[in-house]
Amino acid sequence: MKIAERIAPYMKQVEGVQQTGLYAYFQPVSRSMGPVVEVDGKELVMAGSNDYLGLTHDPRVVERAKDAIDRWGTGPGGSRFLSGNMTLHDELEERLAAFVGKKKAVVHTTGFLTNLGSIKSLMQPDDLILFDKENHASIMEGCKASRARITYFAHNDAAEAHRRLASAMEKYPEASAFLITEGVFSMSGDVAVLDQLVKLKEDFPELIVYLDDAHGLGVMGSHGRGTANHFGVTDKVDFIMGTFSKAMASIGGFIASDNEDVLAFLRNDSKTLIFSAALPAASAAAVIQCIDILEKEPERVERLWEVNRKVRKGLKEIGLCVDDNDSPIIPIHVGSELKAMKISRELFARGVFALPAVYPAVPWNHALIRTAFMSTHEDKHIEKVLDALSDVAHKYGICKQDVDSEGAMTSPEQPGDTPPTAP
Numbered sequence: 419m420k421i422a423e424r425i426a427p428y429m430k431q432v433e434g435v436q437q438t439g440l441y442a443y444f445q446p447v448s449r450s451m452g453p454v455v456e457v458d459g460k461e462l463v464m465a466g467s468n469d470y471l472g473l474t475h476d477p478r479v480v481e482r483a484k485d486a487i488d489r490w491g492t493g494p495g496g497s498r499f500l501s502g503n504m505t506l507h508d509e510l511e512e513r514l515a516a517f518v519g520k521k522k523a524v525v526h527t528t529g530f531l532t533n534l535g536s537i538k539s540l541m542q543p544d545d546l547i548l549f550d551k552e553n554h555a556s557i558m559e560g561c562k563a564s565r566a567r568i569t570y571f572a573h574n575d576a577a578e579a580h581r582r583l584a585s586a587m588e589k590y591p592e593a594s595a596f597l598i599t600e601g602v603f604s605m606s607g608d609v610a611v612l613d614q615l616v617k618l619k620e621d622f623p624e625l626i627v628y629l630d631d632a633h634g635l636g637v638m639g640s641h642g643r644g645t646a647n648h649f650g651v652t653d654k655v656d657f658i659m660g661t662f663s664k665a666m667a668s669i670g671g672f673i674a675s676d677n678e679d680v681l682a683f684l685r686n687d688s689k690t691l692i693f694s695a696a697l698p699a700a701s702a703a704a705v706i707q708c709i710d711i712l713e714k715e716p717e718r719v720e721r722l723w724e725v726n727r728k729v730r731k732g733l734k735e736i737g738l739c740v741d742d743n744d745s746p747i748i749p750i751h752v753g754s755e756l757k758a759m760k761i762s763r764e765l766f767a768r769g770v771f772a773l774p775a776v777y778p779a780v781p782w783n784h785a786l787i788r789t790a791f792m793s794t795h796e797d798k799h800i801e802k803v804l805d806a807l808s809d810v811a812h813k814y815g816i817c818k819q820d821v822d823s824e825g826a827m828t829s830p831e832q833p834g835d836t837p838p839t840a841p
């Protein structure tokens with residue numbers, strides 16, 4: 419099929435939504451002050467950033483990044499394999515490994531590239547991957563590129579993972595088996611049942627556990643050392659992958675392990691490391707500064723949880739459908755994709771930056787407003803967000819009483835609305 423023909427139905431949908439004025443994505447942020455950003459000349463409280471600790475604006479992080487630019491320049495000039503490897507990358511790898519409790523780490527230029535390159539290098543077509551159905555797209559792309567057999571288990575269901583592993587190992591006894599999960603799931607905010615998942619090793623001692631802790635790093639565990647640390651199972655997790663694009667106030671990614679041989683192999687085999695430019699100096703230096711801060715100032719992580727508790731309490735008082743997670747991501751369940759887009763637009767009008775998560779990021783008709791808060795949010799910011807949400811909650815019928823026994827929202831669309839077409 420020709421490209422134009424293939425993309426036509428998709429573009430028709432996007433353009434349909436754009437014509438309604440409800441298209442919420444690619445908002446042009448002209449300035450960021452951290453918890454407050456400027457869009458179209460208007461200041462909005464940011465309620466959807468992954469900069470969980472607010473470190474992107476910390477003067478120490480900014481200064482360290484500037485110093486690195488002065489010393490190494492703005493770009494790396496090549497991949498790490500060739501001319502772009504800096505002493506800064508080696509230092510960062512050492513600091514990261516120690517921070518998450520592993521012997522070594524390998525840094526890539528983004529988290530996506532870390533998953534894509536590492537998973538493809540680690541897994542082979544004969545291998546078996548146990549895959550949580552909510553795992554991130556970058557994990558999926560890595561698994562697909564490896565051409566290993568993928569077996570899906572229901573989200574966060576260790577018993578089903580066990581059953582599926584048992585039956586797959588009966589069929590393919592020679593396969594290496596990997597279990598891949600996120601630490602904190604990026605859309606639902608669910609914390610992985612990592613303690614239960616690593617227990618599968620009792621029956622399958624050769625099972626290799628790969629944890630994508632993009633949203634757990636800097637947030638979960640002591641000093642933000644991550645989800646494995648939170649559960650006290652770091653020694654049972656074979657690979658910890660993380661990104662710098664969330665709490666670490668930068669961009670980039672890494673994979674850490676106690677298996678130094680495998681990491682040495684990865685360093686020389688990961689195509690996304692060898693054939694992609696290295697992480698710029700400013701980005702690497704910013705992360706080192708974040709680790710310094712996290713090691714010395716655990717109160718920053720504490721403040722994030724304090725903010726989260728306040729927000730969750732406020733959302734529940736309004737009557738919104740919010741899960742009871744210990745997670746920095748607070749999704750608000752709203753039902754249809756159309757309603758989510760309208761609510762997002764109304765929140766913007768009330769001075770709050772909060773975006774909808776719609777199909778295919780979440781199941782059809784289970785759209786969310788994905789909110790996330792930062793250590794640097796002050797009470798006045800939280801109040802503004804809660805006031806705006808309270809207004810729209812009642813207008814759009816997204817409170818607990820509006821949900822039927824199947825978990826679906828009962829409140830109808832407004833007359834005259836044309837919802838986006840179902841998949």
Ligand SMILES: Cc1ncc(COP(=O)(O)O)c(C=O)c1O
Binds near residue numbers: 531670
């Ligand atoms: C779970 C998860 N893994 C990996 C990534 C990719 O990270 P990066 O933004 O560093 O490419 C993300 C980012 O959205 C993520 O949420």
